[in-house]
Amino acid sequence: xxxxxxxxxxxxxxxxxxxxxxxxxxxxxxxxxxxxYSPNGNSSSVEKYKNIPFYAKQxxxxxxxxxxxxxxRIEDYIATxxxxxxxxxxxxxxxxxxxxxxxxxxxxxxGGAGFxxxxxxxxxxxxxxxxxxxxxxxxxxxxGAFMDRSIMEGDPHSVxxxxxxxxxxxxxxxxxxxxxEEYPLAIMNLQLAIEQATSYGLLGDNILGTxxxxxxxxxKGGGAFVxxxxxxxxxxxxxxxxxxxxxxxxxxxxxxHDKPTVLNNVESFANIPPIIVNxxxxxxxxxxxxxxxxxxxxxxxxVRNTGLIEVPMGTTLREIIYDIGGGIQDDRPFKAVxxxxxxxxxxxxxxxxxxxxxxxxxxxxxxxxxxxxxVMDDQTCVVDLAKYFLKxxxxxxxxxxxxxxxxxYQLHSLVDKMSDGRAVESDLVLAENLSKSIMIGSLxxxxxxxxxxxxxxxxxxREEYIAHIRDKKCPAKVCPSLISYExxxxxxxxxxxxxxxxxxxxxxxEKGKLHVIDQNICDRCGACKAICTRQAIEIx
Amino acid sequence: xxxxxxxxxxxxxxxxxxxxxxxxxxxxxxxxxxxRIYATPGGFxxxxxxxxxxxxxxxxxxxxxxxxxxxxNPETGAIELNEAVCVKxxxxxxxxxxxxxxxDPEQDKVIKCDLCGGDPACARFCPTKALTYKPSELKAxxxxxxx
Amino acid sequence: xxxxxxxxxxxxxxxxxxLLVVMNREKISVPAICNHxxxxxxxxxxxxxxxxxxxxxxxxxxxxxSCLYPVEDGLIVSTHSExxxxxxxxxxxxxxxxxxxxxxxxxxAMEYGITQTSFEEIPDGDDCILCALCTRICDRMGFxxxxxxxxxxxxxxxxxxxxxxxxxxxxxxxxxxxxxxxITFSDSGTSREIWGKQFEMITCKECSKPILxxxxxxxxxxxxxxxxxxxxxxxxxHRKATALTMGKISQxxxxxxxx
Numbered sequence: 001x002x003x004x005x006x007x008x009x010x011x012x013x014x015x016x017x018x019x020x021x022x023x024x025x026x027x028x029x030x031x032x033x034x035x036x037y038s039p040n041g042n043s044s045s046v047e048k049y050k051n052i053p054f055y056a057k058q059x060x061x062x063x064x065x066x067x068x069x070x071x072x073r074i075e076d077y078i079a080t081x082x083x084x085x086x087x088x089x090x091x092x093x094x095x096x097x098x099x100x101x102x103x104x105x106x107x108x109x110x111g112g113a114g115f116x117x118x119x120x121x122x123x124x125x126x127x128x129x130x131x132x133x134x135x136x137x138x139x140x141x142x143x144g145a146f147m148d149r150s151i152m153e154g155d156p157h158s159v160x161x162x163x164x165x166x167x168x169x170x171x172x173x174x175x176x177x178x179x180x181e182e183y184p185l186a187i188m189n190l191q192l193a194i195e196q197a198t199s200y201g202l203l204g205d206n207i208l209g210t211x212x213x214x215x216x217x218x219x220k221g222g223g224a225f226v227x228x229x230x231x232x233x234x235x236x237x238x239x240x241x242x243x244x245x246x247x248x249x250x251x252x253x254x255x256x257h258d259k260p261t262v263l264n265n266v267e268s269f270a271n272i273p274p275i276i277v278n279x280x281x282x283x284x285x286x287x288x289x290x291x292x293x294x295x296x297x298x299x300x301x302x303v304r305n306t307g308l309i310e311v312p313m314g315t316t317l318r319e320i321i322y323d324i325g326g327g328i329q330d331d332r333p334f335k336a337v338x339x340x341x342x343x344x345x346x347x348x349x350x351x352x353x354x355x356x357x358x359x360x361x362x363x364x365x366x367x368x369x370x371x372x373x374x375v376m377d378d379q380t381c382v383v384d385l386a387k388y389f390l391k392x393x394x395x396x397x398x399x400x401x402x403x404x405x406x407x408x409y410q411l412h413s414l415v416d417k418m419s420d421g422r423a424v425e426s427d428l429v430l431a432e433n434l435s436k437s438i439m440i441g442s443l444x445x446x447x448x449x450x451x452x453x454x455x456x457x458x459x460x461x462r463e464e465y466i467a468h469i470r471d472k473k474c475p476a477k478v479c480p481s482l483i484s485y486e487x488x489x490x491x492x493x494x495x496x497x498x499x500x501x502x503x504x505x506x507x508x509x510e511k512g513k514l515h516v517i518d519q520n521i522c523d524r525c526g527a528c529k530a531i532c533t534r535q536a537i538e539i540x
Numbered sequence: 541x542x543x544x545x546x547x548x549x550x551x552x553x554x555x556x557x558x559x560x561x562x563x564x565x566x567x568x569x570x571x572x573x574x575x576r577i578y579a580t581p582g583g584f585x586x587x588x589x590x591x592x593x594x595x596x597x598x599x600x601x602x603x604x605x606x607x608x609x610x611x612x613n614p615e616t617g618a619i620e621l622n623e624a625v626c627v628k629x630x631x632x633x634x635x636x637x638x639x640x641x642x643x644d645p646e647q648d649k650v651i652k653c654d655l656c657g658g659d660p661a662c663a664r665f666c667p668t669k670a671l672t673y674k675p676s677e678l679k680a681x682x683x684x685x686x687x
Numbered sequence: 688x689x690x691x692x693x694x695x696x697x698x699x700x701x702x703x704x705x706l707l708v709v710m711n712r713e714k715i716s717v718p719a720i721c722n723h724x725x726x727x728x729x730x731x732x733x734x735x736x737x738x739x740x741x742x743x744x745x746x747x748x749x750x751x752x753s754c755l756y757p758v759e760d761g762l763i764v765s766t767h768s769e770x771x772x773x774x775x776x777x778x779x780x781x782x783x784x785x786x787x788x789x790x791x792x793x794x795x796a797m798e799y800g801i802t803q804t805s806f807e808e809i810p811d812g813d814d815c816i817l818c819a820l821c822t823r824i825c826d827r828m829g830f831x832x833x834x835x836x837x838x839x840x841x842x843x844x845x846x847x848x849x850x851x852x853x854x855x856x857x858x859x860x861x862x863x864x865x866x867x868x869x870i871t872f873s874d875s876g877t878s879r880e881i882w883g884k885q886f887e888m889i890t891c892k893e894c895s896k897p898i899l900x901x902x903x904x905x906x907x908x909x910x911x912x913x914x915x916x917x918x919x920x921x922x923x924x925h926r927k928a929t930a931l932t933m934g935k936i937s938q939x940x941x942x943x944x945x946x
Contacts, residue, residue: 241835248751380918401730401731401841402731403778405839406781406784406840407781407843410781410784413806413807433777437777440750440770440774442733443752444735561794580927580929580930581930582933582937582938583929584934589930589934591926600845603911604907607824607827607828618705627723629859630859634917634918635890635907635913636833636917639923639924639926640922641922670759681760
């Protein structure tokens with residue numbers, strides 16, 4: 001809980017604390033010292049949230065209103081400066097100057113590819129064919145990513161405002177927000193926001209009395225990962241099966257119903273109102289030269305502080321993981337960070353000082369993607385990880401083109417073989433060649449980047465693959481076929497806790513005596529190790 | 541000048557040279573094609589009729605084709621079947637009331653007369669001139685209104 | 688008109704034409720098994736992928752499916768570069784793993800020197816290569832009786848709910864165009880079965896030869912305005928009848944000249 005205007009933060013507030021907080025913070029305007037945040041159980045406490053490293057290194061533009069306003073009330077949004085950008089765009093600016101402002105801001109699409117939003121808008125605005133459409137991609141499908149969801153749920157008006165400004169800039173009168181059905185709250189909040197904005201004259205006919213009209217509809221998707229791909233998304237919005245279309249004509253010229261269409265994602269649109277209000281120059285002054293502004297990430301995995309963060313572009317991975325994330329849980333060694341979602345890449349500790357921006361990540365064979373960031377410690381096996389993400393992609397492939405459908409399937413089974421100890425060294429060569437073909441041969445981005453989980457882990461952790469293949473060992477002790485659980489003499493005092501926990505009854509032993517795991521029965525589920533309080537069970 | 545394909549059964553001897561000429565003209569990969577023209581008994585003694593496509597104006601074959609594989613060649617006037625487009629549904633074979641769209645089982649495709657692209661082999665080889673392909677004799681200026 | 692170079696040869700093409708169309712015209716052959724003239728290019732099999740570059744691309748190359756790539760002035764196309772050949776080999780290798788029993792797949796793979804797959808054979812792999820020609824042609828014919836179902840590796844072609852498709856007329860275009868002859872049907876002379884649906888055949892009223900299904904004939908009569916009686920006689924009997932009609936006319940002429 002944050003008490004403004006002091007910015008006093010109380011973590012994990014319980015009902016019994018409320019009285020004290022009201023007494024000190026609100027009545028006396030003094031912080032209640034006993035309830036303040038203290039990092040790592042340290043005695044020195046920090047009062048203001050802005051002084052806590054988790055917040056200090058963040059700068060929130062797209063996420064500016066999250067947690068600050070009541071998302072159900074348009075009045076709250078307006079009270080914090082909402083729809084000011086729209087008013088300015090509609091009254092003080094022309095479509096050309098709006099596009100110029102966005103161009104000047106240097107905003108690049110936050111959906112993953114990082115294409116210049118201003119250039120996209122300019123192309124659409126000057127397209128002769130009509131009508132023009134504006135679509136917001138809210139089909140966030142990466143496992144562990146929830147940036148767009150949070151914005152749609154917690155600040156839906158910022159998306160609406162961005163879209164209306166865009167519509168004005170590209171002269172569009174019809175727009176869609178494509179949201180997966182798995183985000184029911186986002187859909188509900190967006191629909192409510194659309195109703196409110198319409199009743200306030202901010203959407204619909206004759207917006208703010210300027211004569212400009214724009215209607216918005218929420219289009220619900222079935223939750224297919226591939227529908228985040230632009231051509232598949234537009235087919236889905238148009239009512240067809242969400243399969244990508246091979247296109248050598250850009251969707252900005254031939255998009256929805258083959259008409260000029262601007263497609264940006266939720267975060268991109270949420271950045272637009274502040275850009276219009278504060279100017280493109282202001283936005284361009286944040287971040288790096290070629291990647292301006294901030295970027296939201298969902299920081300998850302083995303870090304102490306997980307959650308949604310927003311940092312200026314160019315912030316290093318180390319700052320994100322160690323300062324904001326508070327370092328690795330249990331002070332274990334950092335192993336890698338996975339960025340860019342399932343088809344992104346893994347970066348090892350040598351890359352910790354890499355500035356996070358579109359080009360640096362791409363150069364390091366990973367990618368920005370939509371902003372998932374999964375941190376891994378030494379207990380994560382990269383082969384297992386690659387297998388997991390490949391499995392995800394195999395299941396999410398639409399199955400239209402051969403390299404993605406058959407290729408990813410075979411790549412997954414090759415990596416599965418490696419993790420299972422059944423692979424030979426030539427399998428690694430085969431998998432590498434197959435990956436190359438999938439990358440150049442696939443129809444859409446899903447396939448083209450599909451082998452990334454394998455390629456990027458292989459690039460930085462080849463020796464770990466070799467260990468699986470040649471030595472039949474899993475160095476991280478994860479891959480079930482390559483490890484064994486053993487009870488060690490000494491610590492084991494025969495407490496008999498492990499034997500009943502074993503689902504396959506592989507553990508025998510009498511009370512007070514050393515227990516033994518029958519390796520032929522053990523299915524390496526790890527339940528015994530989890531329950532043992534004597535640290536008597538080791539993985540070999 | 542537009543040319544016209546004409547058939548005069550009274551000159552036909554049933555020698556079937558036309559069938560041979562057609563077949564060889566439509567050879568693909570060493571496989572002779574099935575003829576698009578058939579010297580067929582006309583029901584009277586010594587009367588043979590070479591039956592082939594009449595390139596109808598309002599052709600049933602063209603109307604029946606759901607994928608627009610049959611189109612008239614404006615140069616020759618022949619209705620040509622685009623093999624790359626044909627889906628072998630047999631609609632035209634069934635629809636032609638003269639039986640002149642047919643199947644070539646050897647080459648595994650639907651066929652019809654294409655006037656050999658403007659120089660029909662049957663006419664060229666017909667020894668009795670029962671089949672001819674020459675400039676149209678019907679000229680507007682020559683038609684006189686009688687009476 | 689645009690000028691481009693394919694395999695070192697300068698070629699002219701109309702603006703907007705697809706590369707594959709130009710290559711076919713120039714007799715430059717690449718495999719393209721999901722391509723068919725009756726339907727729009729689809730880009731699923733990826734076998735027609737070629738390498739493209741331009742003089743001002745600073746050595747950068749791109750790989751595109753020629754069936755969907757519109758020709759451009761100054762394009763330099765290579766249809767058999769090492770990378771492209773490797774891609775085709777991998778694709779055929781993958782097909783061989785998925786469709787181990789298909790003679791057609793074997794044949795295509797053989798042409799690129801692959802006789803044995805490098806991957807794990809799919810034990811229950813059928814012969815459907817998911818080129819979707821059948822479904823796309825069915826759509827083009829206006830029936831849309833079958834479609835692809837599911838996604839990814841489990842995708843398949845099927846009628847709705849796996850029941851006999853109500854919109855199928857038994858025209859057999861799907862089976863005729865299936866590049867691996869996976870779609871099967873049976874004809875008994877008076878009846879036909881495809882996709883689990885039974886059809887009554889119209890047989891020639893002269894010689895009893897089966898002509899086409901009643902459903903298909905009715906559709907053609909209705910939508911294409913073709914008299915129903917056209918479908919009552921087979922092509923051969925139609926030719927015989929035509930000869931007799933023309934014979935009669937000729938006989939009149941003969942008799943006319945004689946008298």
